[in-house]
Amino acid sequence: MLPTPYDRLHADLRAFIPAERLIVDPLRTLAYGTDASFYRLIPKIVAVVQNEDEVARLLHHARALGTPVTFRAAGTSLSGQAVSDSVLVLLGEGWRGCTIPPGAATVTLQPGIIGAEANRKLAPFGRKIGPDPASIATAKIGGIAANNSSGMCCGTAQNSYRTLASMRLLLADGTLLDTGDAASRAAFGKSHGPLLATLRDLGERTRADADLAARIHRKFAIKNTTGYSLNALVDFEDPFEILQHLMIGSEGTLGFIAEITYRTVPEYADKASALLLFPDIAEACRAVALLKAAPVDAVELMDRAALHSVQGKPGMPAVIRGLDERAACLLVETRAADAAALTGNITAINAVLAGCTLLHPAEFSTDPAECEKYWKIRKGLFPAVGAVRKTGTTVIIEDVAFPIDRLAEATVELQHLFEHYGYHEAIIFGHALEGNLHFVFTQAFDTDAEVDRYRRFMDAVAAMVVNTYEGSLKAEHGTGRNMAPFVEMEWGAQAYGLMKEIKALLDPHGLLNPGVILNDDPEAHLKHLKSLPAADPLVDKCIECGFCEPTCPSHTFTLSPRQRIAGWREIARLSGSGEQARREALHAAYDHQGIDTCAACGLCSTACPVGIETGLLIKALRGRRATPAQRRLGRFAAEHFETALGVARTGLKIADLARKVVGNDAVTATAGALRRLSGDRLPHVPRSLPTPLNFVPGPAAGGGPAVVYVPSCSSRTMGPAADDPEKTPLPQKVEGLFRKAGFRVLYPEGLSGLCCGMALESKGFAQEADAKADEMVAAIRAASNDGHLPVVIDTSPCAFRLKRHLAEDGLKVLDLVEFIHDHLLDRLDFTKRSEPAVLHLACSLRRMGLEGKLQAVAAKCAEQVVVPDGVGCCGFAGDKGFTQPDLNAHALRHLKAGVPQDGKAGYSTSRTCEIGLAHHSGMPYRSIVYLVDACTTAKVPEAQAARAAEPAF
Structure with a gap:
């Protein structure tokens, strides 16, 4: 039961948002309320909106009832700006628009499109968007703009603020403004004339105050996302320009960005990278100051502790191991429109470096593989710390910025603070060209003493950054909740007063993402801290960053990998808490949301910074919840696999016979009706259901080199679909192709009973699955003369499972694609x-x-x-x-x-x-x-x- 006024709001929203897009159950509000920060707030309602009208009407009802609203895109933000204990508004499928005009000088994007997807669409034109955050493969445009995210290459010149052309935005009162449309601007001028006049006045007052204007210019000369974008007041006179630039970096506290048009920037194909090693951090930072004027696109600084964290990883240069404890490095990249220009860039950079002390001569590489090896060092830093943290602790990544000429001493002082407060595992790296440093450390929040240590450390960092170096407390990760108490400290009372005026003007009721950016509570950053209790060793290293989500087929359908882990953690935490009723409610929902609808495809591990495969947890949970009868059935299938395939074949025969008698449409419709009547217990019958097949190989024939071919159990059982013009079964097609290429095809003995175990593993029967895999390995070892002949499997899931199963064995199996590519193309x-x-x-x-x-x-x-x-x-x-x-x-x-x-x-x-x-x-x-x-x-x-x-x- 929702508390008033949320029950009334829920009823109001149901009038225009379908019930399936209004989430109120305890599991999904917990899961969907999870972001990448170390804060935990559970929303009362999660509303998934599909268009501008829904946003405007939602704001109207929320304002009428005084219920706060927080907008969220991908939830990769690190500072607590995307969590809420009120109404959390998520972007649905209707926000993925991308419009590229001729020439691609601009691009118009809706907030739900992922940054990397926008770049893929721009790539054919040799263009990209300016912002390039490390989370670009997951972060959505709405969040990138609302946080003014930057990254390794965009600096301060190509971020959202600098490349913004126009914007469609919704204010707190639900009014829509398109700053790129003259008619919309004219209508807004009539309806909101006083608001525009106030913005114009704020700009005039700020520009007239020479000291304040100079301070704002100075603060934004380096990366800065602390507070609001006050530079809008000094950079522009047009109130529409002021308004849309204030929206950049406002973290959803001033309005909703419904669409943004960026001026695009070149994406050059010719690139070169170099790993530069220096005797100490001071010399590395001196080199940064010199490189600022050189033709470089990225300069990443890494201290010795950072290099320690990755030096044992595969592919890391051996030279890292022998570095002195004072050493540091710079990873430099330069880009150009063509190879000749790139050579000129490298020459110019080397001329600058001639005045620096390097441990080894600078060597730039244009080899993509070599450059990727260098960048793997940089990309591996954050996960390297995350992978070694103690269970129950979280990984915190902060970012600050300093004037370039003081970067060296600031870095050393930051290292001293780590030592003083006991963060011995902390590392420093960052976008040095902009004076931007990230520091990563692990922190527990399970005791008052640990929370107090964090408080004292952050107080010391803030004092050092602001008072000693006049730097930025937030360079690119956004103010959020964890830096909101320090905004006035960084900016001073006058500038902070301007920010409060802006908030009051655009959100007079204070309902948009309250507590974020501006917060009068000096301890706001110490409240609502998220615990990461032990749940299962398979996933305990998860830092809930959400990088996995775009890869997951069930994301936005039920749960994503991050959400599955967050839900299971909460169930684990509640096990000993006495909150039995809540635990049971979560567990009951988790069966379907978390376990039954997980594809366990493992793609999440490819995007996870610490390589977590959430599907392994889900398969383990399936095994744990299996009933004795289900276990017996699993053992029977493993021990009588040929019989089990016969049962599947019989089902296909029945469906095929019915299809021949009454037609495909009638079979599909009837099966669908029976499935609904059974409460979804009967299987779904797709139109493309395979015809039955019982493949039995013939004797080996032909000359030429031999290959052992292992048709998977699905290939041996499932023929082409009835409506497929192609009627030749897959095993026959494969054998025919191999013979065409001049190979003699062999099969393992006992093929009809062989299986890699994939089907059993997916059900959670790991022991039975491995037993079947061992059987198959023995058969192919015999057929291949102990691996002297190539072994080819025609189905990728089976090839992948056997490759993993054989990781320590030495016996090699090839996927069919691998064999065709490597050994058939020239035949x-x-x-x-x-x-x-x-x-x-x-x-x-x-x-x-x-x-x-x-x-x-x-x-x-x-x-x-x-x-x-x-x-x-x-x-x-x-x-x-x-x-x-x-x-x-x-x-x-x-x-x-x-x-x-x-x-x-x-x-x-x-x-x-x-x-x-x-x-x-x-x-x-x-x-x-x-x-x-x-x-x-x-x-x-x-x-x-x-x-x-x-x-x-």
Whole structure:
């Protein structure tokens, strides 16, 4: 039951927002209220809005009832600006618009599009948006603009404030203004003339005060996101410009950014990087000051403690290990429009560095792999600390900025503060070109003493940054809650008074994100601290940053990996708290939201800073909750696998017979009705259901080098869909292709009972799954002469599972795509098709790093290769497409729009994924083998004979 007035607000909102987008249950309000900061507030209502009208009406009702409202995009903010104990407003699917005019000098973006996605759309034009935060692959444009996020390369010249062209915004009273539209400006001038006059007056007063204006200019000469963007008052006279620039960095406290038009910046393809090592931090910082005038695009500073945290990681340069404890380094990148200009940049930079003391000569590399190795050092710093923190502590990353000429002494003083307050694990790194330092440390909040240590440390940091160096307490992460008590200290009473006037003018009732940026409570940063209790060793290292969320097929459908972990932590915390009723309520909801609808695809681990695979936790929980009967069934399936496949085959036969008698539409409709009547206990029957297959290999035939081919159990059981024009089963197609390329195909003994164990593992039966994998390994070891012959698996999930299972074994298995790319391309003649090849990059293929090889193979076959936007994991997840079809539908909601009109077939590397892909795209999906076979012929006999005589491996 919601407390008044929230129950009334909930009723009012239901008049125009569907119930499924108004979240009030205890699990999801907890989960959706979680952001990347170390604060915890649980909203009363989470409202998912889809358009401007819904936002305006929500603001109207909230204002009438006096209920605060907080807007949130991706929730990657680190300072507590995206949490609320009132109404949390999230962006739904309707906010992903991107408009690029001819020439791409500007781009118009809605707040729900992810920054990296915007850059992908701009890439063909050689342009990008200016802001480049480290979270750009997750952070959405609304949050990037509302926090004035910057990053490694954009500095102060290319952030949202500097590259803003126009904006659509909604004020607290629900009024919409489009600053790029003359009619909207005119209407706003009539309805809000006094507001514009006040903004004009604030600007005139500020510019007339020479000391204040000079202070503002000086404060924003370096990175600064503390408080409001007061530079708008001195940079502009037009009140519309003042208003829209005040919105940048306002963290949702002044209004809602509904759309933003940026001036884009060049994205140069020619780049070079160098790792520069210095004897001490002072010399490194002196080099930074000199490099400021050089043609550099990024200069990242790392202290010795930072380098210690990554020096043992794979791929790190060996030279790091031998550095003196006083050493420091700079990672420098330069970019140019062409190779000649890049060479000129490097020459100019080396001339500057000639006046510096380096431990080794500067060596710039243009090799992308080498440069990536350098940048892995920088990107690995934050997770390196997170990975070694004690369970129960959180990782805090703060950012400050200093004038460049005082960067060295400020860095040393910051290191002394770490020692004094006992943060011995702390590291320092940052965007040195802008005087911007990040420092990372671990902190527990479970005792008063620890909270007090944090308080004393932050007081000391604030005093040092402001009083000693006149720096910025927040350079790019936003003021939020944790720096709000210090805003007046940094800016002084006069400037702080201006900020309060701005807030009162634009949010007179104080309902927009209260407590953020301006907060009269001097201890606000010490309240509502989030605990990270032990929940399970598989996920205890999670810092709830949310980087995983864009990869997750169930995100916004039920829960994301971050939300699953947050929910399970709370259930674990409540286990010994005496709050049994709340724990039971959360646990009951978690069965469906957390466990049943998790695809366990593992893509979250590829985006996680500390490599957490949330699916491993979910599979473990499935095993723990399994009933004795379910365990017996799992053991029976493992021990009688051929029988289990026979049962599946029988089901497919029944469906196929029904389809032949009454038609595909009738079968699908009837099955859907029966599923609903059963309370979703019966399986979903997609239109693209495979026909039954019982593949039994024939004897080995042909000459040439041998290859061991292992068709997966799904490939042996599931033939093409009934409505697929292609009727040849996958194993036959693979064998035919291999023979065409001059290979002799062998199969392991006992194939009909073999399985990698993937299906059992996904149900939580780890022991049985590993037993099946061991059986398969023994069979392929025998067939391949203990690994002397290549072993190829035709389904990526199975290949991936066996690769992991064999990680310490030495026996090598190849995914089908891997084998085609590495060993068949030069044995076949290709003829390209004009019809586009539409690809689905299966999760397991991505996790094996083979998506590039699949695209390369497809490019040999087709003039155009298309990977639909917005499609990651398909959510079919083995059998989830049958048992949880809404997950599959949600994961593929953007698929049809991404398929070109002339697309006639899609290609993938997982038979079960292809079922859902075909169902939701309306066209057949098949293994990539079908495309390769259709586009190739055998080499001419002479060349083929020469190939056959050569050793293939």
